[in-house]
Amino acid sequence: SAVISQKPSRDICQRGTSLTIQCQVDSQVTMMFWYRQQPGQSLTLIATANQGSEATYESGFVIDKFPISRPNLTFSTLTVSNMSPEDSSIYLCSVGGQGGSGYTFGSGTRLTVV
Amino acid sequence: AQKVTQAQTEISVVEKEDVTLDCVYETRDTTYYLFWYKQPPSGELVFLIRRNSFDEQNEISGRYSWNFQKSTSSFNFTITASQVVDSAVYFCALSGYNQGGKLIFGQGTELSVKP
Helix, strand or coil: CCCEEEECCEEEECCCCCEEEEEEECCCCCEEEEEEECCCCCEEEEEEEECCCCCEECCCCCCCCCCEEEEECCEEEEEECCCCHHHCEEEEEEEECHHHCCCEECCCEEEEEC | CCEEECCCCEEEEECCCCEEECCEEECCCCCEEEEEEEECCCCCCEEEEEEECCCCCCEEECCEEEEEEHHHCEEEEEECCCCHHHCEEEEEEEEEHHHCCCCEECCCEEEEEEC
Protein backbone atom coordinates (compact mmCIF):
# COMPACT_ATOMS: atom_id res chain seq x y z
CA SER A 1 0.00 0.00 0.00
CA ALA A 2 1.04 3.60 -0.56
CA VAL A 3 2.87 5.58 2.09
CA ILE A 4 1.86 9.20 2.64
CA SER A 5 3.94 11.92 4.19
CA GLN A 6 1.78 14.76 5.49
CA LYS A 7 3.10 18.09 6.71
CA PRO A 8 2.84 19.88 9.04
CA SER A 9 1.77 17.50 11.76
CA ARG A 10 0.32 20.33 13.81
CA ASP A 11 0.15 24.10 13.82
CA ILE A 12 -1.31 26.94 15.80
CA CYS A 13 -2.41 29.80 13.59
CA GLN A 14 -3.84 33.27 14.03
CA ARG A 15 -7.34 33.92 12.77
CA GLY A 16 -7.45 35.51 9.35
CA THR A 17 -4.32 33.76 8.13
CA SER A 18 -3.96 30.76 5.82
CA LEU A 19 -2.23 27.42 6.20
CA THR A 20 -1.15 25.08 3.44
CA ILE A 21 -1.00 21.36 4.17
CA GLN A 22 1.07 19.08 1.99
CA CYS A 23 0.74 15.41 1.19
CA GLN A 24 3.44 13.47 -0.64
CA VAL A 25 2.76 9.90 -1.76
CA ASP A 26 5.50 7.39 -2.47
CA SER A 27 3.75 6.12 -5.61
CA GLN A 28 1.59 7.53 -8.35
CA VAL A 29 -2.09 7.58 -7.51
CA THR A 30 -5.07 8.72 -9.51
CA MET A 31 -7.22 10.19 -6.81
CA MET A 32 -6.42 11.94 -3.57
CA PHE A 33 -8.93 12.91 -0.95
CA TRP A 34 -8.94 15.55 1.74
CA TYR A 35 -10.92 15.02 4.94
CA ARG A 36 -11.69 17.17 7.93
CA GLN A 37 -12.26 15.88 11.43
CA GLN A 38 -13.68 18.45 13.79
CA PRO A 39 -13.07 17.92 17.51
CA GLY A 40 -14.90 14.85 18.76
CA GLN A 41 -16.47 14.25 15.37
CA SER A 42 -16.17 11.82 12.51
CA LEU A 43 -14.33 12.41 9.27
CA THR A 44 -16.00 14.42 6.53
CA LEU A 45 -14.77 14.54 2.96
CA ILE A 46 -13.80 18.03 1.82
CA ALA A 47 -12.87 17.33 -1.78
CA THR A 48 -11.46 14.88 -4.27
CA ALA A 49 -8.32 15.94 -6.13
CA ASN A 50 -7.45 14.52 -9.53
CA GLN A 51 -4.27 15.42 -11.33
CA GLY A 52 -4.80 17.84 -14.19
CA SER A 53 -8.30 18.92 -13.26
CA GLU A 54 -10.03 21.04 -10.68
CA ALA A 55 -10.88 19.42 -7.39
CA THR A 56 -14.43 18.29 -6.79
CA TYR A 57 -15.83 19.70 -3.57
CA GLU A 58 -18.45 18.17 -1.32
CA SER A 59 -21.51 20.04 -0.24
CA GLY A 60 -20.63 22.68 2.33
CA PHE A 61 -17.05 23.16 1.16
CA VAL A 62 -15.96 25.77 -1.37
CA ILE A 63 -12.82 26.35 -3.35
CA ASP A 64 -12.27 29.87 -2.03
CA LYS A 65 -12.04 28.54 1.51
CA PHE A 66 -10.20 25.29 0.75
CA PRO A 67 -8.18 25.66 -2.44
CA ILE A 68 -6.49 22.44 -3.51
CA SER A 69 -3.63 21.84 -5.87
CA ARG A 70 -2.69 18.57 -7.53
CA PRO A 71 0.32 19.28 -9.74
CA ASN A 72 1.29 15.64 -10.29
CA LEU A 73 0.31 12.09 -9.38
CA THR A 74 2.27 12.01 -6.12
CA PHE A 75 1.58 15.35 -4.49
CA SER A 76 -1.30 17.55 -3.34
CA THR A 77 -1.85 20.55 -1.12
CA LEU A 78 -4.86 21.82 0.77
CA THR A 79 -4.99 25.42 1.92
CA VAL A 80 -7.26 26.52 4.72
CA SER A 81 -7.88 30.18 3.98
CA ASN A 82 -8.88 33.11 6.16
CA MET A 83 -9.00 30.87 9.17
CA SER A 84 -11.36 31.20 12.10
CA PRO A 85 -11.49 29.18 15.33
CA GLU A 86 -14.19 27.02 13.71
CA ASP A 87 -11.52 25.68 11.35
CA SER A 88 -9.69 24.07 14.24
CA SER A 89 -9.70 20.41 13.22
CA ILE A 90 -7.57 17.54 12.10
CA TYR A 91 -7.09 17.53 8.34
CA LEU A 92 -6.15 14.28 6.65
CA CYS A 93 -5.30 13.33 3.13
CA SER A 94 -6.02 9.92 1.70
CA VAL A 95 -5.23 8.11 -1.48
CA GLY A 96 -7.69 6.06 -3.41
CA GLY A 97 -7.35 3.25 -5.87
CA GLN A 98 -9.37 1.09 -8.18
CA GLY A 99 -12.45 -0.66 -6.92
CA GLY A 100 -12.60 0.97 -3.54
CA SER A 101 -9.24 -0.33 -2.53
CA GLY A 102 -7.97 3.02 -1.31
CA TYR A 103 -7.51 3.10 2.38
CA THR A 104 -4.24 4.85 3.17
CA PHE A 105 -4.30 8.04 5.22
CA GLY A 106 -1.67 10.58 6.04
CA SER A 107 -0.81 11.08 9.68
CA GLY A 108 -2.99 14.18 9.85
CA THR A 109 -2.49 17.87 10.52
CA ARG A 110 -3.84 19.06 13.83
CA LEU A 111 -4.78 22.70 13.32
CA THR A 112 -5.65 25.10 16.10
CA VAL A 113 -6.83 28.59 15.21
CA VAL A 114 -6.58 31.22 17.93
CA ALA B 1 -27.44 7.71 -0.56
CA GLN B 2 -24.79 5.99 1.49
CA LYS B 3 -24.78 6.06 5.24
CA VAL B 4 -22.95 4.38 8.09
CA THR B 5 -24.36 4.22 11.59
CA GLN B 6 -22.40 3.38 14.70
CA ALA B 7 -25.00 3.59 17.39
CA GLN B 8 -22.57 3.10 20.27
CA THR B 9 -20.93 6.43 21.03
CA GLU B 10 -18.85 5.20 23.95
CA ILE B 11 -18.09 1.79 25.40
CA SER B 12 -16.18 1.11 28.57
CA VAL B 13 -14.93 -2.35 29.48
CA VAL B 14 -12.48 -3.88 31.88
CA GLU B 15 -9.36 -5.47 30.51
CA LYS B 16 -9.81 -9.05 29.25
CA GLU B 17 -13.48 -8.56 28.52
CA ASP B 18 -14.74 -9.17 25.01
CA VAL B 19 -16.36 -6.23 23.28
CA THR B 20 -18.34 -5.86 20.06
CA LEU B 21 -18.59 -2.64 18.12
CA ASP B 22 -21.65 -2.37 15.92
CA CYS B 23 -21.81 -0.95 12.41
CA VAL B 24 -24.90 -0.72 10.20
CA TYR B 25 -24.70 0.66 6.69
CA GLU B 26 -26.97 1.78 3.88
CA THR B 27 -26.13 1.74 0.20
CA ARG B 28 -27.82 1.16 -3.14
CA ASP B 29 -24.61 -0.07 -4.71
CA THR B 30 -24.44 -3.78 -5.39
CA THR B 31 -20.66 -3.74 -5.09
CA TYR B 32 -19.16 -1.91 -2.20
CA TYR B 33 -16.44 -2.08 0.41
CA LEU B 34 -16.56 -1.84 4.16
CA PHE B 35 -13.71 -0.77 6.39
CA TRP B 36 -12.75 -0.49 10.00
CA TYR B 37 -10.20 2.04 11.23
CA LYS B 38 -8.68 2.66 14.63
CA GLN B 39 -7.82 6.18 15.75
CA PRO B 40 -5.68 6.29 18.89
CA PRO B 41 -5.30 9.54 20.84
CA SER B 42 -2.38 10.53 18.63
CA GLY B 43 -4.87 11.09 15.83
CA GLU B 44 -3.63 8.95 12.98
CA LEU B 45 -5.99 6.52 11.30
CA VAL B 46 -4.90 2.92 11.45
CA PHE B 47 -6.41 0.64 8.83
CA LEU B 48 -7.77 -2.61 10.28
CA ILE B 49 -9.74 -4.36 7.57
CA ARG B 50 -11.47 -4.05 4.22
CA ARG B 51 -14.32 -6.33 3.26
CA ASN B 52 -15.88 -6.70 -0.21
CA SER B 53 -19.64 -6.87 -0.49
CA PHE B 54 -19.50 -10.21 -2.27
CA ASP B 55 -17.43 -11.87 0.43
CA GLU B 56 -19.48 -12.62 3.52
CA GLN B 57 -16.93 -14.82 5.19
CA ASN B 58 -16.13 -13.76 8.68
CA GLU B 59 -12.55 -12.81 9.34
CA ILE B 60 -10.31 -13.29 12.33
CA SER B 61 -6.99 -11.62 12.92
CA GLY B 62 -5.52 -12.37 16.29
CA ARG B 63 -7.86 -10.92 18.92
CA TYR B 64 -9.90 -9.13 16.27
CA SER B 65 -12.80 -10.61 14.37
CA TRP B 66 -15.38 -9.21 12.02
CA ASN B 67 -18.89 -10.40 11.25
CA PHE B 68 -20.32 -9.24 7.93
CA GLN B 69 -24.02 -9.91 7.29
CA LYS B 70 -25.55 -8.48 4.13
CA SER B 71 -29.03 -9.56 5.20
CA THR B 72 -28.92 -7.09 8.08
CA SER B 73 -26.47 -4.62 6.45
CA SER B 74 -24.13 -4.98 9.39
CA PHE B 75 -20.39 -5.26 9.75
CA ASN B 76 -19.62 -5.74 13.42
CA PHE B 77 -16.20 -5.81 15.01
CA THR B 78 -15.30 -7.88 18.05
CA ILE B 79 -12.21 -7.57 20.19
CA THR B 80 -11.55 -10.64 22.30
CA ALA B 81 -9.75 -10.32 25.61
CA SER B 82 -9.48 -6.56 25.33
CA GLN B 83 -6.32 -4.75 26.40
CA VAL B 84 -5.65 -1.20 27.53
CA VAL B 85 -3.86 -0.56 24.23
CA ASP B 86 -7.15 -1.16 22.45
CA SER B 87 -8.47 2.11 23.87
CA ALA B 88 -9.19 4.32 20.87
CA VAL B 89 -11.96 5.60 18.64
CA TYR B 90 -13.02 3.05 16.06
CA PHE B 91 -14.60 4.06 12.79
CA CYS B 92 -16.59 1.97 10.36
CA ALA B 93 -16.60 3.25 6.77
CA LEU B 94 -18.22 2.46 3.44
CA SER B 95 -17.10 2.98 -0.16
CA GLY B 96 -18.98 2.24 -3.35
CA TYR B 97 -17.17 0.39 -6.10
CA ASN B 98 -16.97 3.39 -8.39
CA GLN B 99 -15.95 5.84 -5.68
CA GLY B 100 -12.25 5.09 -6.04
CA GLY B 101 -11.57 5.23 -2.36
CA LYS B 102 -13.95 7.95 -1.24
CA LEU B 103 -15.15 6.86 2.18
CA ILE B 104 -18.30 7.53 4.13
CA PHE B 105 -17.56 7.26 7.83
CA GLY B 106 -19.73 6.42 10.76
CA GLN B 107 -19.66 8.62 13.83
CA GLY B 108 -17.18 6.43 15.59
CA THR B 109 -17.22 4.46 18.82
CA GLU B 110 -14.89 5.48 21.60
CA LEU B 111 -13.65 2.38 23.37
CA SER B 112 -12.12 2.69 26.80
CA VAL B 113 -10.45 -0.38 28.24
CA LYS B 114 -9.68 -0.04 31.92
CA PRO B 115 -7.06 -2.10 33.71
